[in-house]
Amino acid sequence: MTTDISKTKTEVGNYFVSNYPPFSQWMPEYVPSAIEALDQPPRTQDPLGLYIHIPFCRKRCKFCYFKVYTDKNASQIEIYLDALIKENEIYSRTSALQGRQLRFAYFGGGTPSYISEKQLHYLVDGLHRHVSWDNAEEVTFECEPGTLRKSKLETLKEIGVTRLSLGVEHFNDDILEANGRAHLSPEIYRAYNWAREVDFPQINIDLIAGLMGESEEKWRDTVRRAIELEPDSVTIYQMELPYNTVISQEMIEKGLDSPIADWPQKRRWVDYAFEQFEARGYQIASGNSLATAKKDCRFIYTDALWHGGDMIGLGVASFSHFSGVHFQNVHSFEEYVSLLDTDQLPLLRALAMTPRQMLIREMVLQLKTGSIDREYFSRKFGVDIWKEFQPVYELLEAEDLLEREDTKITLTRKGLLQVDHFLHKFFEPDLIQVRYV
Numbered sequence: 446m447t448t449d450i451s452k453t454k455t456e457v458g459n460y461f462v463s464n465y466p467p468f469s470q471w472m473p474e475y476v477p478s479a480i481e482a483l484d485q486p487p488r489t490q491d492p493l494g495l496y497i498h499i500p501f502c503r504k505r506c507k508f509c510y511f512k513v514y515t516d517k518n519a520s521q522i523e524i525y526l527d528a529l530i531k532e533n534e535i536y537s538r539t540s541a542l543q544g545r546q547l548r549f550a551y552f553g554g555g556t557p558s559y560i561s562e563k564q565l566h567y568l569v570d571g572l573h574r575h576v577s578w579d580n581a582e583e584v585t586f587e588c589e590p591g592t593l594r595k596s597k598l599e600t601l602k603e604i605g606v607t608r609l610s611l612g613v614e615h616f617n618d619d620i621l622e623a624n625g626r627a628h629l630s631p632e633i634y635r636a637y638n639w640a641r642e643v644d645f646p647q648i649n650i651d652l653i654a655g656l657m658g659e660s661e662e663k664w665r666d667t668v669r670r671a672i673e674l675e676p677d678s679v680t681i682y683q684m685e686l687p688y689n690t691v692i693s694q695e696m697i698e699k700g701l702d703s704p705i706a707d708w709p710q711k712r713r714w715v716d717y718a719f720e721q722f723e724a725r726g727y728q729i730a731s732g733n734s735l736a737t738a739k740k741d742c743r744f745i746y747t748d749a750l751w752h753g754g755d756m757i758g759l760g761v762a763s764f765s766h767f768s769g770v771h772f773q774n775v776h777s778f779e780e781y782v783s784l785l786d787t788d789q790l791p792l793l794r795a796l797a798m799t800p801r802q803m804l805i806r807e808m809v810l811q812l813k814t815g816s817i818d819r820e821y822f823s824r825k826f827g828v829d830i831w832k833e834f835q836p837v838y839e840l841l842e843a844e845d846l847l848e849r850e851d852t853k854i855t856l857t858r859k860g861l862l863q864v865d866h867f868l869h870k871f872f873e874p875d876l877i878q879v880r881y882v
């Protein structure tokens with residue numbers, strides 16, 4: 446058994462591991478287990494998160510694999526906001542959510558910043574009638590730079606956003622244009638400066654290594670410009686090609702070679718960015734993120750989810766995780782809206798995890814931070830993970846991808862940069878080869 450690092454080309458397919466068991470195992474016939482979890486008495490001591498999905502964008506990026514809408518008018522958007530408010534209200538009536546406090550809220554997309562200030566106020570007022578994030582530790586809001594104005598950022602501050610996440614992706618205008626981004630670099634600088642003036646507690650910027658047209662020189666320049674902005678944290682993705690991106694479809698239809706740099710090259714670029722940010726006092730927070738050491742920049746959303754925390758996802762195709770049950774909403778805009786119109790939760794599919802699946806899920810997700818503690822798993826699951834998964838850990842250790850010291854298992858830099866490529870080795874045997882999504 447060897448790891449797959451010999452596979453070097455960026456081919457069509459998913460590599461990023463964001464959950465377990467694979468999404469392909471979630472089924473419509475398991476939806477009753479989600480309803481059952483919501484019917485249980487509330488665990489009021491346990492924190493809860495809320496995810497709010499805004500699926501609208503100005504333009505579809507060529508690398509995008511989300512279901513997004515670029516053609517909805519204001520009245521359709523308002524219908525969708527009403528559906529979100531209704532969905533939140535239905536959840537607020539369930540037994541398991543009585544008295545539960547929100548620890549975090551996350552507005553993701555799509556492009557949450559696409560909606561207007563008036564729509565934003567309408568949405569937030571509607572959601573707050575049934576659940577409040579006034580005492581939450583973190584409220585994240587994803588933004589596309591070209592959709593921002595200073596007054597919209599002031600509105601975001603007013604509604605309690607603590608962590609603003611700017612989808613910069615790259616600073617080179619030719620690359621932004623070639624990859625179908627709606628914004629160019631002047632809009633990044635304008636939005637970033639306004640966000641600093643409005644003074645959010647934390648500003649994150651997203652970058653992607655390996656966009657179409659990437660070169661050594663352009664990447665180094667992007668890293669330099671990102672550092673110059675002094676963001677509080679930075680997230681750096683390695684470009685991948687899931688099936689439903691425009692790029693993947695063109696490759697399949699026209700039999701084209703991958704226009705994306707190979708994996709070792711992308712890892713070198715991320716490694717370079719890590720080195721540069723570390724030299725300016727940033728600390729690695731995970732295989733794809735760093736945060737400044739100057740202040741507390743924890744990312745509570747991933748921290749909670751990767752430790753098994755509950756999260757309710759509102760919106761079309763949104764994912765939830767509650768009391769050990771995964772569930773996902775329907776994919777169609779029309780179906781989502783019409784189910785809520787008739788007062789029904791718009792659930793498409795679900796999966797109740799076994800205790801072993803919960804253990805594997807937390808272990809693979811926490812490995813993405815670069816270091817895990819065996820004692821945490823002994824306490825929570827009664828399992829010594831090293832012994833339980835010894836052949837896999839020893840293989841990864843032999844390949845210089847991780848090290849063991851006392852109770853800690855720590856990824857080497859080489860391991861951290863390709864962590865998503867080997868996590869599937871910990872999956873249950875019958876789930877290693879299945880489709881991920």
Ligand code: SF4
Nearest residue numbers: 502505506509554555
């Ligand atoms: S902005 Fe984000 S969600 Fe919208 S099309 Fe681009 S990648 Fe997809």
